[in-house]
Amino acid sequence: MLDASGNTVHTHFLNIFLYVGIARLQVSFDNLRQEQKIGTNEFQVRGKVNDPEATLDINEQSVVLTEHGDFxxxxxxxxxxNQIVVRASTAEQHVNKTIIVSVDTDELILNMQSPTEQEGYSQSEVLFKGSISDPLASVIIQGHQATVDAQGEFYKRIKFAEGKHQVFIDAxxxxxxxxxxxxxxVLPQPLSFxxxxxVEGAEFDKGEVTINGQVSHADAKVTVDGKLADVDSIGAFSVTLNLDSGEHRLQIKAERNGKLVEKYLMxxxxxxxxxxxxxxxxxxxxxxxTYEVPLTSEQRALVRRYSYSLSLRPYGTNFQILRVYGTRSGIGFDxxxxxxQNAAIDRYPIELTLTLKxxxxxxxxxxxxxxxxxxxDDNPEQLxxxxxxxxxxxxxxxxxxxIMGRVNQVDALVRVNNENTDIQNDGTFTKRLELSDGQHQIxxxxxxxxxxxxxxxxxxVNGSTPRVIVNVAAGQSVPVTVNVxxxxxxxxxxxxxxxxxxxxxxxxxIDTTGASFVDSETIRMSYNLTTQNQISGAEINVVITLKDGADNALLDYPVIFEVNPR
Incomplete structure (x- = not known):
């Protein structure tokens, strides 16, 4: 090493050995890795040395190699x-490595609290609840991953169809x-809709009113005030009524296999x-x-003149009687x-009085x-x-x-599953729902x-949180990617x-290092995970939120980083 004037500050000699035509000595294991968790005190390890002429010691015990280097x-x-010390040698090369493993011979115990054997359920959603002796274990119920807390308690709600079921729980x-x-x-489900x-108490300008809803069984018969509704394959029903002015108490009925449920709507x-x-x-x-004033034949014969009056004349509108004529039962008015062009846009209740003299x-x-x-409006836009x-x-x-959507009228009322939703100035709306696993109709x-x-x-809906395996040694950094x-x-x-x-x-x-589109439906998030300590069996909870330009959440995507799983 030289200083700025070119004088020697320090001299050191480094011996470099070049092996020409000799492969680097390597030891590989088939069933052993760093930070592995082992459930027995006697563990049969298998592997291979790439030079069959080498000598191999594991924990100071000589190990015999086959003619192909297997052991x-x-x-x-x-x-x-436990530390496992591995040494391999030839005349020219030496390899030393230490592998850290942990041994836990305790039995993995799975206890179920619910459902109990041969239990009958009057609803489709079944709660699976129990405990596992190792809180770091994963519990899978019928393909759905359960949530396991720090005490090993787990739970999961899953919907099932009517009938008998056998479900496997794996840990x-x-x-x-x-x-x-x-x-x-799951017992035959009660009929419901x-x-x-x-909504209750809604008001309408016209007597033509459409009732929409959902019935629990698609083969049910639904009537509204006696009128049969159309029910589709998923149980959605609709019926249109022509109602008189005033308040109405509609009776909605659903019938199936002799069962009847009913509700009332004002x-x-x-x-x-x-x-x-x-x-x-x-x-x-x-x-x-056209309107006809009913008269007897004697009254009709006496009619000589008429008059009319309006209780209201809205600005920009004009009323005109076009024709008055006799009919068989009275006097007709057209x-x-x-x-x-500048008439005021509004709804006007008006009384027209027709008088015959x-x-x-x-x-x-x-x-x-x-x-x-x-x-x-002269250029109306349909909803x-x-x-x-x-x-x-x-x-x-x-x-x-x-749930995200858009309406072309910002003053419209929008409901998602009967819950009112705010509409932005551009007509977009967003509603977040918390739903259980299973099938849903929004x-x-x-x-x-x-x-x-x-x-x-x-x-x-399948709320099982995806997992990403991360293997990293103390003092190292590794890249991690997640596709959303x-x-x-x-x-x-x-x-x-x-x-x-x-x-x-x-x-x-954990540092976020980038994000890129994989295709039109997938974003790849890139991270760099660094650890200063030796970590085993850690689970880091990650929530990736996608947002629009107004900083509104479009999607929350949860994922678990399993660091050096046991």
Whole structure:
């Protein structure tokens, strides 16, 4: 080493051996690795040395190699942490390595609290609950991963169809496994239904009202005030009624195999078939409306003149009697409304009074006609409901499900599974639901100025948290990648990403190093995990959140980093 003036500061000699034509001596193991957890005191280790002429010692015991360099050796281990020292030598080379393993000979014990054997359930959702002697073990129930807490208690809710079931519960900690089974019966489910729209107390301008809902059994018969509803293959039903003005208490019934359930729904109709409903577009004219004043033949013969009056004349509108004529049963009137281009858009209840008089100006008959005049935009836009995410029949790998959609009327009322949802200025809405594992029908309803749009999105929820295995030694850093997948509609809105880590062992650091699109439905998150300490069997909880440009959460994706699993 030289200083700035070129003077020698330090001299050191390094011996370098170059082996030409000689392969590097290597020892490999088939069933032994660093930080391995072993469930027996006598462990048969197997492996290979790439030079059959080499000598091999394991824990200072000579091991015989076959002509191909293979070996098998019984290790005598003690409970707890063990060091396995491996030395291999030839005339030219020497290899030394130390492998750390832990021995735990305790039996893996799985206890089930529920369901009990041959139990009958009156509901489709069954709670699996129990305990495992090793809290770091994983518990799989019918392909669904259960949540295991620090005390080894686990639980999982799973939905089953009616009938008898045998379910296997598997637990493993990487070196020991245990399986149990339980048989139970999901009893015939009680008949039930939900009303999605309209909501209790809803008010309507027209007497034409559509009732939407969901019945538990698709083969059930559903009626609303005696009118048979259409029920599809997933139990969604719909029926349209023509109601008179006033308040109504609708009776909704569902019947199946002699079973009957019923509910009542209160709503109000401001106009109906008894009121004349007149739609008028700015700058346009209405249809010609006909009304007949009933008279006897004697009264009709006395009619000489008529008059009319309106309780309200909305700005920009004009009323005109087009024709008055005799009929077999009275006097008929044809009338029409027109509107200027700047007529005020609104709904107007109006009373039209028609009066018939004789030659002495005495009143023969006077009739009041209830009108509902609705002045509409000359370029009206129909209510449109779009569901962005999830797509129908999606499989959601989280019990937290985000429903995203858009309506073209920001003043519309939107409900998701009967819960009101806020609408942003651009018409988008987001609703997060907490759902159990199994099949679900998500009902989204939008209402605006008498218009109704509804959609049903069937999805499957599997909340089992995915796991990523991370093997890292003390003082090292390793890259970790996670693929986050969701629908193309959601991915197209992603502008920001956020990763949150919890249950971090001491001395562990995780840095986010990048994110890239794999395809239109998948983002690959890249991390660098560094540990200063020797870690075994740690589980780090990670939640990856995808956000849009307004920092709204689009998706929470949970994952577990299993660091040096046992």
């Amino acid at each position: 098998s050796h019984t290790l005598l281990l003690s409970e707890g942490i 493993t900690n990487g070196y020991k496994s245990v399986r149990k089974s339980v048989s139970f019966e 939900e009303i999605f729209s309209p 709503l109000k109709v401001r106009a109906s078939s008894q009121s004349e409903y007149i739609e008028l577009i700015q700058g346009g004219v209405s249809e010609i409306i 009338y029409q409304y027109s509107a200027s 004789d030659s002495s100006n005495a009143t023969i008959s006077s009739e009041i006609v209830d009108l509902i005049l609705v002045v509409q 449109d409901l779009e569901i962005i995410s999830p797509e129908p029949n999606s499989i959601i790998n989280s019990n937290s499900v985000t 009902m989204i309803v939008a209402e605006f100025e008498g218009q109704h749009q509804s959609k049903i999105i069937p999805i499957s 997948s969701t629908s193309q509609n959601v991915m197209s809105q992603v502008r920001n990403l956020f990763s949150q880590f919890s249950n971090m062992p001491a001395g562990v650091k």
